[in-house]
Amino acid sequence: MAMRPLRAAAVAGVTALAILGTTSPAGAAKPATGTTTSAHDEQITWQGWSGAAWSAGAAAGTAVTAAGLTLGTPIGTVQYKDPHRSVRRSWAYGTWTSPLTEVGFGATELVASWNADTPAGTWLQVELQGTYTTGVRTPWYVMSRWASGDADMTRTSVDRQGDRTSSIWTDTFAINNPGAGVLLRAYQLRLTLYRDPAGTASPVVRSVGAMSSTVPDRFTVAPSPGHIAWGTELAVPRYSQxxxxxxxxxxxxxxxxxxxxxxxxxxxxxxxxxxxxxxxxxxxxxxxxxxxxxxxxxxxxxxxxxxxxxxxxxxxxxxxxxxxxxxxxxxxxxxxxxxxxxxxxxxxxxxxxxxxxxxxxxxxxxxxxxxxxxxxxxxxxxxxxxxxxxxxxxxxxxxxxxxxxxxxxxxxxxxxxxxxxxxxxxxxxxxxxxxxxxxxxxxxx
Missing domain, CATH: 3.90.70.10 (Cysteine proteinases)
Incomplete structure (x- = not known):
């Protein structure tokens, strides 16, 4: 029965960044983990941008409409070589970069997620730059290259990204060795929206955000008392994989x-x-x-x-x-x-x-x-x-x-x-x- 391995076992194969003119940060070792047991002492926060909050970021070639963040007048074109198709294609693009956002604690992991529409001939990239508790910044990491369809580009994560302190594991930013004491203090997200230079359709991003967390190593957790929704069952359709x-x-x-x-x-x-x-x-x-x-x-x-x-x-x-x-x-x-x-x-x-x-x-x-x-x-x-x-x-x-x-x-x-x-x-x-x-x-x- 093949299912999703969790983070430490999830990375299979590597690829370099494929935007021409960029290079991939060196790969890093698998995050170290311990064997302690604790109760519910995790720290978790979710922070995001949508609606009026788009104005807090820095836009270059993007614009905010009632529907969300979209391309305005692109700032240029770039060639992207799709590593999974060996196809090189030019795309007009614009960016939006979030403000530097404090997590509120020292985080060990971050997962970004977004809600967007990508009509034919469009796609988007989500990147992260973190700031450690030492004040040092990470490289800009690619968290995703995504389109809702698969006709124009190949939907993909990017492996082989990291520095001495952190790595990207498919969809997760992770501190390599939390026990060393250097954690994630703050971050910025950057969206790059792409469209066919000859087209008029543009991506529309309705929201983007990230979950930052520190969850201690633990084999067991304290049970929760419940009694909030006991006796309640939702009529969810049933599908077997x-x-x-x-x-x-x-x-x-x-x-x-x-x-x-x-x-x-x-x-x-x-x-x-x-x-x-x-x-x-x-x-x-x-x-x-x-x-x-x-x-x-x-x-x-x-x-x-x-x-x-x-x-x-x-x-x-x-x-x-x-x-x-x-x-x-x-x-x-x-x-x-x-x-x-x-x-x-x-x-x-x-x-x-x-x-x-x-x-x-x-x-x-x-x-x-x-x-x-x-x-x-x-x-x-x-x-x-x-x-x-x-x-x-x-x-x-x-x-x-x-x-x-x-x-x-x-x-x-x-x-x-x-x-x-x-x-x-x-x-x-x-x-x-x-x-x-x-x-x-x-x-x-």
Whole structure:
């Protein structure tokens, strides 16, 4: 069962930056980790820009409209050689750079996410420059080269980026050795919007932001008390990734590896949106649930070689009218309960041995599923795409087990070694007309 490995195991293969005239920072060693255990003492914040907040940044060739940030009069053209197609093409471009933004604590990781529309002949790049607690700045790191479609360029992350202190691991900025004491204090995000010089269509970015966090190394976490949404279950559609086994292996090995887009598609369709028949017309008509095949194709990251890039999945969800989505971390199942009480299902990332989650019947180094509710006694109701059929997707998992495998950052592997955990990673997706739940003290969504 091929699923998303968590960060320490996620990078496979390398490529240099392909914007002509730039060079890639030297690669860095895998982040060091320890083996301590702690309770809920993580620090998490999510900061972003949209609407009137665009004016706080520095624009060059971009303009703000009612729809969002778009290209105005481009500042020039650049040649981009697509490393996955060996095609070189000229693009007109403009940029927007966020103000220097203080995290508020020393962070060890950052994940950027965005909501945008990229019509045919357009795409965008998201970059990050961090400032360490020493005051030294990182290089400008490419966090994504993205388009909602795949006709004009290849959607991709960029490997082999780093300095002595930090590295980019597919979709995650990470401090290499947090124990050395140099952490992320502040950052800027830079958007570059591209369009065909002969065209008139432009990308429109509705929002961009980043989750910064410090989650201590821990094998276990203190259980949360709950009683916020017990007895509540949301009517989320059920899709199995496993029935797609063998389909379109060019997208990360095929359906058996599609836990992330399958989970995302369930939530998109819960909100009443879905790919159109024209969108899925390329799918073999004998295949069930063609919207899942479409989601896999539209979240595929050519450098990562799979569909598990976290912000590529939320960006896909946000291409549907009226939806917004982001990647962040949550502190506990209590926070998920607040979302369920507000009618918002939550996609979670976890890793576990087969014996650590009763009823799952498998183990995984990294897997996504959808929390859709809680039983009357507080256990987790999840749509788990790693199921043999759509009808079998709904599972009830023990609350204590689920909270551990989702929130921990360290785990014991089947061979007795030490593996990693997501530390509470989630996808949050909702209509713009639905309010985020208000939880005292939470700044992580």
């Amino acid at each position: 496993n029935i797609h086994a063998g389909q379109y292996p060019q997208y990360g090995g095929g359906g058996e590896a599609w836990c992330s887009p399958t989970s995302m598609e369930m939530v998109v369709e819960y909100w009443g949106r879905r790919p159109s028949p024209a969108d899925t017309s390329w799918v073999d008509p004998s295949y069930a649930d063609p919207t899942v095949d479409h989601a896999a194709r539209m979240t595929y990251d050519a450098q990562y070689g799979g569909t598990g890039n976290w912000p590529f999945n939320t960006a896909y969800a946000a291409t549907f009218p009226g939806l917004e989505a982001k990647v962040t971390r949550l502190h506990s199942l209590d926070e998920i309960e607040h979302f369920i009480a507000a009618g918002i299902p939550v996609v979670t990332s976890q890793s576990f041995l087969a014996g650590e989650l009763d009823g799952a019947g498998y183990g995984t180094a990294g897997h996504l599923m959808v929390v859709i509710g809680f039983t009357a006694t507080g256990d987790v109701i999840a749509n788990d795409p790693a199921s043999p059929s759509d009808d079998a997707v709904r599972h009830i998992y023990r609350r204590d087990q689920f909270e551990q495998i989702w929130l921990r950052t360290k785990r014991t592997t089947a061979n007795g070694g030490t593996g990693t955990g997501s530390g509470g990673i989630v996808y949050l997706i909702k209509p713009t007309t639905v309010a985020w739940p208000s939880v005292a003290g939470s700044t992580n969504w």
